[in-house]
Amino acid sequence: MRGPRYPAPIADLPATVPFVGPEALERQRGAPFRARLGANESVFGPSPFAIAAMQDEAVEIWKYADSSHLDLKGALAEQMGVTPANIVLGSGIDGLLGNFVRLLVAPGDAVVTSDGAYPTFNYHVAGYGGVLHKVPFAGDHEDPAALFAKAAEVDAKIVYLSNPDNPMGTFHKGSDIAAALDHLPDGCVLALDEAYIEFAPSGTTPDLDPEDPRVIRFRTFSKAHGMAGARIGYAVGAQGLIKSFDKIRNHFGMSRISLAGALAALQDKAWLGDVLRLVDDSKTRIARIAEANGLTALPSGTNFVAVDCRGDGAFARAVLAALAEDGVFVRMPFVPPQDRCIRITAGRPEDMDVLEQALPKALAKARAA
Amino acid sequence: MRGPRYPAPIADLPATVPFVGPEALERQRGAPFRARLGANESVFGPSPFAIAAMQDEAVEIWKYADSSHLDLKGALAEQMGVTPANIVLGSGIDGLLGNFVRLLVAPGDAVVTSDGAYPTFNYHVAGYGGVLHKVPFAGDHEDPAALFAKAAEVDAKIVYLSNPDNPMGTFHKGSDIAAALDHLPDGCVLALDEAYIEFAPSGTTPDLDPEDPRVIRFRTFSKAHGMAGARIGYAVGAQGLIKSFDKIRNHFGMSRISLAGALAALQDKAWLGDVLRLVDDSKTRIARIAEANGLTALPSGTNFVAVDCRGDGAFARAVLAALAEDGVFVRMPFVPPQDRCIRITAGRPEDMDVLEQALPKALAKARAA
Incomplete structure (x- = not known):
């Protein structure tokens, strides 16, 4: 029994997923994230x-x-x-x-x-x-x-x-x-x-x-x-x-x-306005947290901030891994020189508290590696 | 400006919809249907x-x-x-x-x-x-x-x-x-x-x-x-x-x-069991309504019943149109000899009441046409 006959280009495609989702990462680490700041979702949710x-x-x-x-x-x-x-x-x-x-x-x-x-x-x-x-x-x-x-x-x-x-x-x-x-x-x-x-x-x-x-x-x-x-x-x-x-x-x-x-x-335009203000507040906070750790936040027209970790891609990947290990889900660019950055989604004040506490530890860990 | 260049087979495809939905039909007739019995949906809804x-x-x-x-x-x-x-x-x-x-x-x-x-x-x-x-x-x-x-x-x-x-x-x-x-x-x-x-x-x-x-x-x-x-x-x-x-x-x-x-x-297996019983009751009722009008219900392993209108496709299409005009949404097979039938989805007793009242009028209208 031959089963299915796949034509080109299907036969040669990899079975893949463009992104590994946060739930898959949580299963890998065996625990939920403390802050979900990696998929540029709006943690503020939709209009009531x-x-x-x-x-x-x-x-x-x-x-x-x-x-x-x-x-x-x-x-x-x-x-x-x-x-x-x-x-x-x-x-x-x-x-x-x-x-x-x-x-x-x-x-x-x-x-x-x-x-x-x-x-x-x-x-x-x-x-x-x-x-x-x-x-x-x-x-x-x-x-x-x-x-x-x-x-x-x-x-x-x-x-x-x-x-x-x-x-x-x-x-x-x-x-x-x-x-x-x-x-x-x-x-x-x-x-x-x-x-x-x-x-x-x-x-x-x-x-x-x-x-x-x-x-x-x-x-x-x-x-x-x-x-x-x-x-x-x-x-x-x-x-x-x-x-x-x-x-x-x-x-x-x-x-x-x-x-x-x-x-x-x-x-619900009022809710959208509220969300935009909350996102702006969070972006300001991300920039402050970055600066306090000697890093640079790039200007952003989105609900996330690319933070320059002031090293190469390997260093940023190490920071990302350390953050994930500590329960903070963020992502990062794939390609140099943009991969010197990590990408942090705007979050609630409590998410930012988690980030503020986790980032210096992650940086120390990445620097020690 | 040439705009998009469509390759074969896209260029030759019609812009179409495989089915005209009930909402589109309601817009055409300018009023909602009284009974929605055409898309083989489950009017009994999902488990609570x-x-x-x-x-x-x-x-x-x-x-x-x-x-x-x-x-x-x-x-x-x-x-x-x-x-x-x-x-x-x-x-x-x-x-x-x-x-x-x-x-x-x-x-x-x-x-x-x-x-x-x-x-x-x-x-x-x-x-x-x-x-x-x-x-x-x-x-x-x-x-x-x-x-x-x-x-x-x-x-x-x-x-x-x-x-x-x-x-x-x-x-x-x-x-x-x-x-x-x-x-x-x-x-x-x-x-x-x-x-x-x-x-x-x-x-x-x-x-x-x-x-x-x-x-x-x-x-x-x-x-x-x-x-x-x-x-x-x-x-x-x-x-x-x-x-x-x-x-x-x-x-x-x-x-x-x-x-x-x-x-x-x-x-929720209990709900599924309830739905299956309600569908069976409704299918029995559809068969009785069909028989009372001199039509034949086909045996069905689904949540709908094909009712043989005992004429050709044109007659069944006239019955369908008359039902739609009277607020009853049903569909029918596309191809002879199956298009001698109309296809009626199982419904609640109140939907069956509407059908029972509408079918003889639709048949009379189709016969008079």
Whole structure:
């Protein structure tokens, strides 16, 4: 019995996960973390109205969700000044990036991203047989000019750019990205990942015609709206491109509890404002803790702070390992020179207390190693 | 500006939805349905413990779900007498079928299904460029011998078979399917859709070695467990095949509320028993209503009943339209001669009252047309 016959590129793909989740790390260490500051989740949670909406919707769970998602798309469209036909919902930005790569990338097609940018995007490109070309960060920022030049050089179908970026938290002005688009080669689409846009200064998102065929934006309820476990992301772009998702998406794939929660979350502007202030406070505290330990916090337009450990990647990895051993979950960039940093998510004051107590010990341990 | 460049087979795919959802139909008719009996949802809902578990989990929604799904996979494995490594979770059977087709089907690869079987499977096959070969139903049953013979003829990579089947509700003995597998061609995998297995008589699922490389089974919390809106399906098969899903799945794509609900639902055997009894009562009532109107109910191993309207497809479609106009949502098979039937989902006594009142009027209207 031969069993399944896998075609290329599937046969050659590794069975992998783009990130090792905190629960898997907890199982490895045999104890829960004391502070969960590694996945850029919002420890402040969603709006109480979102929680109530999800609890109310639980009794309706016997019904499939409306596959058109008109309620949530309508609310998003109004907020963004676009039409519902410019929006498609999906299972987080992760799911939408997978759909988007599938729409454009055939085996052998070129795709451009930054070296050290979001691994899940790379996972999807590899999964559809795309060929990934990487451009280095420039001064801890993603580099639109270099990305677009590389796209022209390799005839890329997609360029990925996160703004603000992950894992460094740096960002470009929206007007600079809009201007750089003049150098995006014809027939290439910019996948602009704005997962963290709510945390960034106003003016960070480019002011674009929603029908501009060169750009698709990705946003999420996982970060500022505190609903990572609900899996609601959305993509915003020209109607033709957005409509093409209907060729391949899992139409009845969304949780109706998640949809109800997202709608309520979107309407609670006061909660979002509170969260942004709490995140700012925590980022200030992270910077102070870093400084008190002789380290440097990078400026951040996100809900996390990249902290320069003032050594090489091996040293930062040792600090990370020591923090994990002591019950503090953080992550770090994968690629030099960004991997001199650890990446700490904003948390509650009690999370920051844990960090403040754990960091000097972790540094001492890493220095002694 | 050229915008996106779509490769084959994407460029030629239609933007479509495998089913028009009830909410879309309600928008078309301008009013809600009085009875929602068309999507084979469980109007009886999930276990109260599942509802409570989901409500409790709402406050944890700021965290991504554990991508390993070990809790739920462990409970399922114990119940099925397999290991967690034989199970993969996904966004309903729909999502898992998409993943499975992607794993095996390259453009031009042959796939076999029954003419009139699950459209969402066909949607995925078309979406990955597969070539679908269809075999007719035999006596309102899917026909394993003919399906497997066709698979040998066209060198198929996948054969799809639902047991019990949708849309007719008929079923084969598990032992007959196990015996038929001897004729499944080498290198072909049977996708055995058991979405309705909990409603079927014992002995309907084949007794197979979980490491048998010829079969992958698909099950769901959407039907008997009453959680269609939560999007939790699972696939059970040989460890090698199951592991291959890790090459392509959206690892952090599941709602943690849905996972918590499914775990609680699985543990409430008493509720499941109650639902099965209520479904049986409703199926008996549907058969009586059919008979009282001169129609015939087909035997069903599911939570729905195919009712033979004793005319052609055009007549059954007229009955369906008249029912919808009167606020009763049902669906029907797509292909003759099965499209002589309408397909009615089991409901509460009050839903059956609506059906009992609406069916004679719908029949009269269809006959007068």
